[in-house]
Amino acid sequence: MGDSRAEQALRGLEGVAYWAAVAPLLARLPSAVGYRAACRRGDWLFRRQTGKRAELVSNLLMLGNGLGPAEAQQVARDWFRFSSCEAVDFARLRQGARPLRRLVEVRGREHLEAALAAGKGAILCGAHFGSYHASFSLLHAGGFPVTSIGRWQYKYTAGLSNAERRFWAHVYRRVRRLRQRPNIEPWPGRFQVAAQAAAVLRANEVLTIAIDVPPLDGDRARAVRIPFLGRQARLLPGVATLAQLTGAPVLMCFQHRSADYRHQVLEISAPVPMDGDVATAFGRCTAQVSAAIERSPAHWAYWPSTPDLQTLELRGPDPAPSPAGPLTRADEVAAQHGTADHVPTPG
C-alpha cells in the first residue's frame, strides 16, 4: 500500500492540498475542531504510509529508551498527528500570530528578558522538536527580535521540482515574515555564517540554533562525538563555540503539544553554563535535547529518516528488520527528501 508511483504522486498531491487549502481552513475553525480534524488526517497517514511508519517504529524501538512495540506504535501515531497539527500552527500565524498565541503558553520568558537586559544577545538552543518554526515566529511576534540559523531545505533538496520549491516557499512565508533577519544558512564554503550570527548577538537580538542537525560531509571534521539518546552521536558544537566567543547566554527552548493537541507550552530555560572546553559545554546542551526527546519522543522530527540517523551515527548502515512491512523505494525517497506531509525543514 502506498508504494506505487501513482500512489506516491497522489500522496504528494494530498499533502499539497492539505497544507495549501485544508490546514488554512482548519485554522479558522474553533481550535478544538480544527486540531481534532488535523489529528484525524494524521491517523489516516499513519495507516496509509506503511513504509514511513515502519521506519519510524523501527528507529523508535532501536533508540527510544526501551519503548515496547505497542508504545512505539502509539508514538508513531502521535508523530503523524503532530505533523498534521503543525500545518494548522503555520496557518494560525496570520494576524501577527494572534490566533496561535492564544493556544501557546510561554514559560521562562523572564529568562529571555533577563538575558537581553545584559546586552549580549541570547541564543535559543533547541532541536527539530515540536512545532519549532511556529514557536520562534511566536516569540518574534511577541516582541523578541528573532533570527534563526538554519537552511530552508526546500531550496536545496534534490528531486524537488521548481513548482514544489515555490509551493514550500509559499508555505513558509508566514514563518519567514516573523523573523528579524533572513535565516543565516550554513553551507560549507559560506564562511561568514558564524560572524553573521555574532552580529545578531552584538545587536542584542535573539539567535535560534537547532543542535541535532546531521553534519554535512564538509563539516564532519568539526563534529564531536557526544552522548545522545543513549549512544554516541556525531554533532556540531558550534553553539558552544559561538557562546564562548561572544559571551551570549545559551537558553534551551522546547515546544510541547499537550494531550488535547491544540494547546502547547513553549518552555525557555535559565542559561546553561558555558564554562569549560567546547565539548563539555556543548554536552550540557545535548543532554537537555536528548532528555526532551526521551521524555516526549513523538515531537522529534528525525525518527522516520534513517539516513539522517545514520549520519548522526545513531544507527548503523544496515536497517533493522521492519515490524510493519518492508521499506519501499518510495518510502526511502520520502524519508530522505521529505514529502508534502513531512515538510523539508531548515537544518
Added chain:
Amino acid sequence: METVINDYVSRELVQDPRLLPLADDTSLLETGILDSLNLLRLVVFLEERFGIAVGDADLLPDNFASVNAICGYVRAREPGKQEAARG
C-alpha cells in the same frame, strides 16, 4: 602587522601542522584554515587587537583570503585611515 596576524593564525587557527610555517600569501580558504568559526575567532581578535569594527558587509573572501589580504583590509579599516578617507 603581518607578523602579529601570522602568529595568531598559526597558533590559534591552523589545525594541520603540515601547513606551518605559514606564508603570508597562503590561501586561508583553500587550505581550510578559515572556516566559519575560525573567521569569527579571527574577527574577534582583529577587533580587539587593532581597534577596528568588522561589519557584515566586510565579511568577503577577498578580505580574508590570506595574511596579506587581512593586513590590507585592517590597514584600510584602522580608525585614522577611515577618518582620513571621510575627511
